Amino acid sequence: MMKLKKDSQKGTLLNFVGIAVLFAALLVFQQSSFASPYMRGILIQCCYVIIMVTSLNIPNGFMGQFSLGHVGFMAVGAYTSALVTKALVQVGVPYTGLPGYAMFLVAVLVGALMAGLFGLMVSVPALRLRGDYLAIITLGFGEIIRVIIQNIPIAGGKGLAEGQAGQPLIGIKNFSNMYVIVGLTIACVALMYAFVRSKYGRAIKAIRDDEIASEAAGINTTYYKVLAFTVSAFFAGVAGAIFAHRGLGTLQTSDFTFVKSTEYVLMVVLGGMGSLTGSIISAVVLSILPEVLRAFAQYRMLIYAFLLVLMMLFRPIGLCGTWEFSLLDTLRGIRGHKPKKPQAPAGVKREEVSEDV
């Protein structure tokens, strides 16, 4: 027990060192000649895609309840935060000397809370269903959210009182900066990691492995399902808020279609359903790769789809399965220690109870 505690302390310390190194790298990047607006754009894209994909992994991967409408929550977060920023500008907060990132964080928080609220409202009815029906109902909710946003006047054109329904939202001031966005991303990932490792996370994984058995074991499945969905929607809202403030100053509902949802689902599945590490890897790789392979842009989705089919055929658990990266274990591995891994009892495999198929 003592050893375990010491390990976790060591791990925490190491992780903070890791984060510090990351920030140092960011500092170097910002000073270097690489830091063109184009490169910054890609970095910001990596950030919101990471948050989006990891948040989607909570219901889809850790809980096994497939959501196909998560861009709906992203849209709620994006539009809410954009309108908050607009409102702040309108009442003149930027001229009070308040630092820009504070306004950005307020906008993000309000957007995320709103998305979480929508997640709660959607999940209470939706999670009465499961499997493919849940996938379809979330898809339906996502589309409804998008159509509604498209048709409310305050969320189009110049926004707020001067808004026009059906127009892209324009003129969103960007008060964020690179450090805040990267820091926010790290914070979100850390929070989600803590969430899936907590007792809530364990309950959620139990639901994935066998819902009826976990209900029988005393887990309030409805509560945990709604909780996980809401948390996930909250972080999708954060992703949306960063997306809204990515520097272009515009938002349109066509950024939040069903096709976008499937793209994020695809990243979750390729990375590994139930591995935040996998989600981060696939988010970063699939955000950067299209930029590198500009010449093959028209084949991008074709290749993704092909990869996905191959993955389902040969490795249905995704790239990382449920494996998580750990700085402590990696360092130990380098120094020659074998990481301690709990061995799964032989013959026990996670398999769905074959129903009336």
Place this chain on the structure above:
Amino acid sequence: MNPFLLFIQQLVNGLRVGSIYALVALGYTMVYGIIRLINFAHGDFIMVGGYTLAFTVPLMVAAGMPAWLAVVAAIITCAITGILVEKLAYSPVRRRGNRMSSLITAIAMSLLLENGAQVLFGANPRGVGTLFTLPNIGVFSGTTLLTIVLGALVMIALQLFVNKTKMGRGMRAVSEDKEAATLMGVHVNRTIAITFAVGSALAAVASLMYCAQYNQVTTTMGSMLGLKAFVAAVLGGIGVVPGAMLGGILIGVVESLSKAYIGTLTGGVITSAFSDAIVFAILIVVLLVKPAGILGSNAGEKV
């Protein structure tokens, strides 16, 4: 025009769209009934049919035959596509993985078909040419009436096929209980393949109706149409053949009437731009109130 006639016209338009939805919904429901899979790629089979039409109609015209005969080519292409998708992707994944990986494979196949078509044919819409030259009857266009009649005929034929033929009985047997069907001498894999072929052929007929109305095809024409048809299948009771027909017609009529009247009914709060949202709202209400659909029966969960 007098309001009553206008209403009838909207109703007939609804029936036309509804017939298209119904044919597509039949494909969803047959596949779901037999392997419990939402075939997300089914909407894209319509697109495959549409492009086949776009390429074969000029050939037909050049050969001096009626343009609509191109539908035979579309039916064959769609049926082959359906069987290929089942044999190359769904069947191997089904044998190895669980239902979630099957669902993901279906989404992937949809992306594959859509983007494959985009690479092959480009993103611009392609004209199909005139399929039918029919006189208008009163205020109704000939194409609309033909679509409704054709839809009804195909549905009757399908109903006869499922209920009266040996193959149809095999399908019903497999969807009821795969193992028992095998023991009774039903060739399960062949039955599933034929189900895909028939479902895809229906999508081809739907693409003929679509093209007759809109005269052009795009690579994404199947996605929204497919989703709405799926809603129709769920509304009627997924896995139930008459349910898909009923659901399709209902969704079509509701969509058409809501587009025409919702603005005035709600005093302009909800406009016709919401019609997609209304369709999905219907889906959500149905799923929550009666998840098995109008004609479906509720099956309890087996532990």
